[in-house]
C-alpha cells in the first residue's frame with residue numbers, strides 16, 4: 001500500500017491526485033510508479049503524519065492553498081502495533097461454531113499493545129480514527145460545495161467489532177483490542193458524517209479490503225506461516241493488495257448519493273479468481289453513531305485548545 005491518505009481533487013477541469021504520506025521517500029516511489037502506469041496523471045505529494053494533530057492541521061492548510069475543490073478523500077492509514085494472536089482464544093474458536101467467522105474477521109483472537117502520543121491520545125485511536133476525523137473537519141469547506149457532491153472513503157476492516165468498542169472508552173484505553181475498536185468507530189463515524197453532511201453535499205462510505213498480505217499482517221505472523229495458512233484464508237476472502245482494492249475502485253465509479261450509509265463495501269474474490277464488490281450491512285445504529293460524533297467534537301475542541309496553549313507557551317518563552 002503506497003500512501004497514507006490519497007486525495008483526488010479536480011479544479012479548472014484538471015484532475016489532480018494528491019498523496020499525503022508521512023514517509024516522503026515511499027511517497028515519491030509511489031508517485032513514480034503511478035506515473036509509469038498513468039503518464040498523463042497529475043500527482044502531487046503532501047507530508048502528513050495522521051497520528052500527529054499538528055501535522056494534520058498543517059497538511060490541510062497546505063492542501064487548501066493548492067486546491068479549491070475536493071471530490072474524493074480516501075482515508076487509508078492504519079496501524080496495528082505489536083499484534084499478538086491469543087492462542088487460547090484461537091484453539092477455543094477452532095472447535096466452536098464460530099470458526100469460519102474467526103478466520104474471516106480475526107474476532108477475539110488478536111490483541112495489540114497501544115501507547116499514548118505526546119498530546120495525550122491513544123496512538124491507535126489517533127492514527128486510525130481521530131487524525132482522519134480532524135482532516136475531514138479541516139477540509140470541510142472544500143468537501144461541502146453547492147455545485148458537486150464529494151465522497152470520503154474510510155478503509156475499515158472486517159475486524160471492526162461492536163464488542164471491542166465502548167462509548168465510555170472511545171480511545172480504548174482499557175482494552176487490548178484498540179485496532180478493532182478504532183475500526184468499529186470509523187464505521188460509526190461514517191454514518192454520523194452522512195447524517196450531518198449529506199445535505200451539504202458530503203457523503204461518506206466504508207470499505208473492507210478483506211485479508212491483504214501487507215506490513216500490517218506480516219507483523220502478526222511470519223510471512224512463511226501466513227503463506228502456509230493462505231489456502232484456508234483464500235476460502236474465506238481475497239488476499240492480494242490488488243484484490244483488496246476492488247471495492248475502492250468500485251466506489252470511485254459510483255455516484256456518492258447512491259451509496260448506502262449503513263453498508264460496508266467488501267472486496268471479494270470468487271472461486272474462479274474474479275474480483276467483485278459486495279455491500280454488507282454494518283452492525284451499527286444511529287444513536288451510537290451520534291453519541292460518538294458528539295464525543296469526537298468535544299475531543300476536537302480539547303485538542304485544538306491544547307495545541308493553541310502549546311503555541312502560546314512557545315511564544316511567551318521566546
Ligand SMILES: NC(=O)C1=CN([C@@H]2O[C@H](COP(=O)(O)OP(=O)(O)OC[C@H]3O[C@@H](n4cnc5c(N)ncnc54)[C@H](OP(=O)(O)O)[C@@H]3O)[C@@H](O)[C@H]2O)C=CC1
Nearest residue numbers: 001004022023049050051076077078157211212214215216
Ligand atoms: N492488511 C489487511 O489485511 C487489512 C488492512 N486494512 C486497513 O488497510 C489500511 C492500510 O493498511 P495495510 O496496507 O494493510 O498496512 P501497511 O502497514 O502496509 O500500511 C499502512 C499505511 O498507513 C500509513 N501510516 C501508518 N501510520 C501513519 C501515520 N501516523 N501517518 C501517515 N501514514 C501512516 C503507512 O505509512 P508508512 O508507509 O509511512 O508506514 C502505510 O502507508 C489500514 O487502515 C488497515 O487497517 C483493513 C483490513 C485488512
Ligand SMILES: CC(C)CCC[C@@H](C)[C@H]1CC[C@H]2C3=C(CC[C@]12C)[C@@]1(C)CCC(=O)C[C@@H]1CC3
Nearest residue numbers: 085102103104105106110157158159211220221
Ligand atoms: C495457527 C494460527 C495461529 C493462525 C492464526 C490465524 C490468524 C493470524 C488470522 C486469522 C484471521 C486473520 C485476520 C487478520 C489478521 C490475521 C488473522 C487474525 C486481520 C485482523 C488483519 C487486519 C484486518 O483489518 C482484518 C483481518 C481479518 C482476518
